Amino acid sequence: MAGGAASGGTQGREYRAVALPLLLPAWLVIGIFMVLPVLLMGVYSFLTKEFRGGVIWDFTLAAYDQFFVYRGLFGDEPPTLEWTYITIFWRSIWQAGLATALCLAVGFPTAWFIATRPVRTRTMWLFLITVPYWVNLLIRTVSLKFLIRDNGPLNEGLMALGLIDGPLPLVNTNLAVQLGLFYSYLPFMVLPIYAAVERYDFALSEAAADLYAGRWTTLREIVLPAVRPGIVAGAILVFVPSLGAFLAPDLLGGAKTYMIGSLIDEQFRGSQGNWPFGAAAAMILMTLVLIALILYARAQGRGRPA
Amino acid sequence: MSAIEIAGVSKSYGAMRALDDVSLTIGGNAFFTLLGPSGCGKTTLLRCIAGFEEVSAGSIRLLGRDIAALAPNERPVNTVFQNYALFPHMTVAENVAFGLRMKGVPEARRRARAARMLEMVHLAELADRMPAQLSGGQQQRVALARALAPEPEVLLLDEPLSALDLKLRQAMRLELKQLQEETGITFVFVTHDQEEALTMSDRIAVMSHGRLQQVGTAREIYESPVNRFVADFIGETNVLPVLVEGVEGGRASVVLPGGARISCPAAGLGPGAHHLSIRPERIGIAAGGPLRATVERVVYLGTDLQLVTRLADGTAVQVRLQNSARTEVPAPGTAIALEPEEGAARLLAD
Amino acid sequence: MRGVRHYPGFGAVTAGCLVLLYAPLVVIAVYSFNGSASITQWGGFSWRWYVDVFTGPESGRFGQAAWNSITIALLAATAATVIALSAALAMVRAGSFRGRSATFALVNLPLMVPEIITAVATLIFFTAIGLRTGYLTILIAHITFCIPFAYLPIAARMQGIEGVYEQAARDLYATRWQAFRLILLPLVMPGVVSGYLLAFIISLDDFIITNFVKGAGMETLPTAIFGSVKQGIKPNIMAISTMLLAVSAIFVTLSYFINRVGQRARG
Ligand SMILES: Nc1ncnc2c1ncn2[C@@H]1O[C@H](COP(=O)(O)OP(=O)(O)O)[C@@H](O)[C@H]1O
Ligand SMILES: [Mg+2]
Numbered sequence: 032m033a034g035g036a037a038s039g040g041t042q043g044r045e046y047r048a049v050a051l052p053l054l055l056p057a058w059l060v061i062g063i064f065m066v067l068p069v070l071l072m073g074v075y076s077f078l079t080k081e082f083r084g085g086v087i088w089d090f091t092l093a094a095y096d097q098f099f100v101y102r103g104l105f106g107d108e109p110p111t112l113e114w115t116y117i118t119i120f121w122r123s124i125w126q127a128g129l130a131t132a133l134c135l136a137v138g139f140p141t142a143w144f145i146a147t148r149p150v151r152t153r154t155m156w157l158f159l160i161t162v163p164y165w166v167n168l169l170i171r172t173v174s175l176k177f178l179i180r181d182n183g184p185l186n187e188g189l190m191a192l193g194l195i196d197g198p199l200p201l202v203n204t205n206l207a208v209q210l211g212l213f214y215s216y217l218p219f220m221v222l223p224i225y226a227a228v229e230r231y232d233f234a235l236s237e238a239a240a241d242l243y244a245g246r247w248t249t250l251r252e253i254v255l256p257a258v259r260p261g262i263v264a265g266a267i268l269v270f271v272p273s274l275g276a277f278l279a280p281d282l283l284g285g286a287k288t289y290m291i292g293s294l295i296d297e298q299f300r301g302s303q304g305n306w307p308f309g310a311a312a313a314m315i316l317m318t319l320v321l322i323a324l325i326l327y328a329r330a331q332g333r334g335r336p337a
Numbered sequence: 338m339s340a341i342e343i344a345g346v347s348k349s350y351g352a353m354r355a356l357d358d359v360s361l362t363i364g365g366n367a368f369f370t371l372l373g374p375s376g377c378g379k380t381t382l383l384r385c386i387a388g389f390e391e392v393s394a395g396s397i398r399l400l401g402r403d404i405a406a407l408a409p410n411e412r413p414v415n416t417v418f419q420n421y422a423l424f425p426h427m428t429v430a431e432n433v434a435f436g437l438r439m440k441g442v443p444e445a446r447r448r449a450r451a452a453r454m455l456e457m458v459h460l461a462e463l464a465d466r467m468p469a470q471l472s473g474g475q476q477q478r479v480a481l482a483r484a485l486a487p488e489p490e491v492l493l494l495d496e497p498l499s500a501l502d503l504k505l506r507q508a509m510r511l512e513l514k515q516l517q518e519e520t521g522i523t524f525v526f527v528t529h530d531q532e533e534a535l536t537m538s539d540r541i542a543v544m545s546h547g548r549l550q551q552v553g554t555a556r557e558i559y560e561s562p563v564n565r566f567v568a569d570f571i572g573e574t575n576v577l578p579v580l581v582e583g584v585e586g587g588r589a590s591v592v593l594p595g596g597a598r599i600s601c602p603a604a605g606l607g608p609g610a611h612h613l614s615i616r617p618e619r620i621g622i623a624a625g626g627p628l629r630a631t632v633e634r635v636v637y638l639g640t641d642l643q644l645v646t647r648l649a650d651g652t653a654v655q656v657r658l659q660n661s662a663r664t665e666v667p668a669p670g671t672a673i674a675l676e677p678e679e680g681a682a683r684l685l686a687d
Numbered sequence: 688m689r690g691v692r693h694y695p696g697f698g699a700v701t702a703g704c705l706v707l708l709y710a711p712l713v714v715i716a717v718y719s720f721n722g723s724a725s726i727t728q729w730g731g732f733s734w735r736w737y738v739d740v741f742t743g744p745e746s747g748r749f750g751q752a753a754w755n756s757i758t759i760a761l762l763a764a765t766a767a768t769v770i771a772l773s774a775a776l777a778m779v780r781a782g783s784f785r786g787r788s789a790t791f792a793l794v795n796l797p798l799m800v801p802e803i804i805t806a807v808a809t810l811i812f813f814t815a816i817g818l819r820t821g822y823l824t825i826l827i828a829h830i831t832f833c834i835p836f837a838y839l840p841i842a843a844r845m846q847g848i849e850g851v852y853e854q855a856a857r858d859l860y861a862t863r864w865q866a867f868r869l870i871l872l873p874l875v876m877p878g879v880v881s882g883y884l885l886a887f888i889i890s891l892d893d894f895i896i897t898n899f900v901k902g903a904g905m906e907t908l909p910t911a912i913f914g915s916v917k918q919g920i921k922p923n924i925m926a927i928s929t930m931l932l933a934v935s936a937i938f939v940t941l942s943y944f945i946n947r948v949g950q951r952a953r954g
Contacts, residue, residue, distance in 0.1 A: 068808035
């Protein structure tokens with residue numbers, strides 16, 4: 032354990048002696064109010080729905096059955112695969128993947144540009160990129176909606192310039208949701224890529240150029256493999272929250288852009304809610320996230336030399 | 338009374354033995370130096386004395402008292418850290434007064450003493466600066482003043498001069514030696530620089546690979562190295578493979594490369610193949626000398642000239658000649674005979 | 688020919704990216720000063736919607752929501768910072784011990800789990816143990832998800848502080864507690880402040896989890912705003928949003944500069 036802070040010797044031992052009381056508050060708070068609830072949510076997904084919201088403590092697979100199996104309108108047809116919810120999940124994965132790709136397409140050049148500024152101005156650029164992230168996501172989404180409304184400043188401006196005749200119908204489209212997700216999570220893509228590019232040894236690019244590689248060939252053959260861990264980290268940081276996003280699809284989308292977040296949210300609203308079903312949907316989302324994280328860990332593992 | 342007694346101390350980091358059965362007594366009011374190449378365990382030994390590491394085996398006594406159970410703040414020992422470790426958020430004066438503050442010395446008294454310590458290291462006018470505003474040499478003096486202020490029994494210094502430039506380093510050597518004499522505090526000084534060790538120390542302990550090689554005065558370890566490592570590490574030397582034919586009355590009869598025989602102290606060795614050390618300045622050109630060599634190169638060193646010569650069996654032998662008008666300098670390619678001065682040849686243990 | 692660092696178009700993308708990020712915020716800030724009651728027409732500069740926020744018919748509702756938001760954020764950030772500092776001490780200073788990486792994963796768990804899942808799970812938990820949703824449940828949930836936001840800057844800062852300063856203090860007769868209070872704590876303080884500010888903003892801004900565990904009749908600013916925008920964006924919402932935006936910007940800027948000053952002082 033090199034590095035100044037890694038305390039060896041008696042210092043480390045003294046801190047180890049009190050490690051338990053030091054860690055206990057964090058363990059207890061996160062353990063009781065985060066881990067336990069998620070486990071409990073797993074249990075709830077196997078309980079029976081109560082009509083006014085809530086559950087009856089009878090174990091059943093009804094929630095998962097409702098999610099995956101179709102038995103006809105009156106429950107008397109032979110069971111087939113239920114597509115409604117799988118479609119919603121698939122749409123969410125698709126939307127999240129698209130948002131990730133969009134963030135990468137914009138985030139990589141941005142991260143590269145920032146990392147190649149003089150050291151003194153670099154932090155200022157980074158700062159500019161991160162500030163919007165700290166602004167309330169709700170307000171940002173609302174602002175975006177305001178901007179792109181049919182008679183919002185964007186459409187009015189474009190019409191005033193004579194570029195379009197009528198307003199572009201942006202709100203309640205996939206594009207708007209995309210834009211919202213992109214706008215919500217872009218800094219998550221820029222920061223890890225920036226960190227990777229900053230560590231990148233530009234002499235490698237010079238060596239490639241010296242050996243007759245063009246700019247874009249160098250980017251593809253030399254730079255991208257070197258900064259891959261940053262790209263993968265950025266992708267996961269955008270993909271995971273996009274998958275469970277609620278505000279962007281809810282405020283910017285419509286019925287055609289209904290995503291997992293809204294589906295889950297609805298199960299806990301008022302008397303039409305279905306808690307076990309909501310818990311089951313959340314568990315399935317959680318599984319998807321776990322798969323994404325495992326793929327991420329594998330990808331990062333492969334990126335590193337043995 | 339001896340200040341520190343180290344008895345059979347070992348320290349392992351996993352399979353790595355940083356200290357291997359080190360036994361050592363450090364006298365009171367002395368300038369004691371731990372000398373050895375980087376990684377030989379000097380810092381580890383200091384940290385064991387200061388209480389930042391626990392020994393794996395053995396014991397350390399301070400003024401006769403076993404200190405194993407004492408935390409660093411309970412040991413009357415202060416350290417000048419390798420990179421000084423001045424508290425960056427405190428002024429110079431606050432840094433110097435810190436130890437006194439922890440010992441509960443009243444504010445007025447500790448302020449006066451801090452001022453006095455800063456005067457001693459010629460930094461009185463910088464008392465209100467922050468450490469980041471000081472040069473390396475100034476930081477070094479503050480660290481010294483801070484460690485001396487609480488009047489420890491022993492001061493531990495871990496390569497305190499290594500971060501300074503050459504000029505400053507040389508000036509600080511004298512100053513450190515003076516400070517030690519003025520305060521009467523025992524200094525345990527760590528360095529990998531043999532010149533530093535030779536110029537400052539009352540006694541020197543030479544270490545290698547976690548083991549103690551030799552303890553003695555500068556003169557002793559320079560002139561009577563006990564083994565190949567010490568001979569090689571301290572100053573420059575020629576090491577010749579030789580055959581000891583026989584030992585009689587503490588003197589060995591030695592066959593040099595080329596077949597000539599000389600006699601030298603046996604140093605406790607028996608007959609067999611051994612190594613012989615001869616310092617370059619203790620060997621001269623003499624017709625009829627026991628070593629026949631060919632001059633390969635002549636290197637001009639200012640006050641000295643260095644001859645690089647080679648024996649018939651391929652062993653290189655360096656010779657130092659004083660650079661005076663009278664010196665006859667053989668041209669490269671000439672065959673010459675070399676002769677060690679009386680008492681210059683020393684047999685080495687491996 | 689430019690160096691290998693230059694790629695044509697990357698600067699333009701960055702500029703476009705910044706425009707995209709800031710345009711909605713700027714637009715809403717500008718329109719919050721719109722003198723007209725219609726949100727589509729510009730009626731000249733005016734403070735009327737800011738006045739309306741404090742005196743208008745909805746001022747009582749928003750005042751209560753703001754009070755809830757701010758007190759919850761203060762309490763949650765304080766608790767989360769203390770918990771995070773304590774955990775960081777063990778994680779950074781105690782070397783390696785069993786369960787260290789598990790603890791790291793646990794502390795960062797709230798960052799990895801999508802908010803909607805945390806929200807559902809927390810609601811289920813409070814319902815199951817029979818705790819009535821309201822101020823207290825919001826506070827508990829906020830403390831929990833604020834911990835990693837406070838932890839990361841504190842741990843990063845502490846990692847940058849060599850153990851040798853505390854050793855030097857111990858060498859100079861400081862006890863363990865004195866070495867912590869007089870040396871380590873002042874040195875990590877910029878990280879602590881930074882973590883506190885970030886936790887505060889995160890708590891102030893949270894909508895999804897709060898919306899689940901707030902219970903009926905209880906509002907924070909984001910849930911109040913959400914309730915209003917469901918019926919359309921009104922100018923007073925823009926004024927509130929702009930004020931919240933300013934608070935966030937001020938806090939982030941503060942946090943950024945405190946960390947920078949701290950770094951400079953360390954040399
Ligand atoms: N905390 C540690 N963990 C593992 N090995 C260590 C540690 N500290 C020192 N060592 C090893 O112990 C040996 C002696 O180190 P050190 O005492 O620092 O040498 P020196 O000060 O003589 O250069 C080195 O090989 C070093 O790598
Ligand atoms: Mg050392």
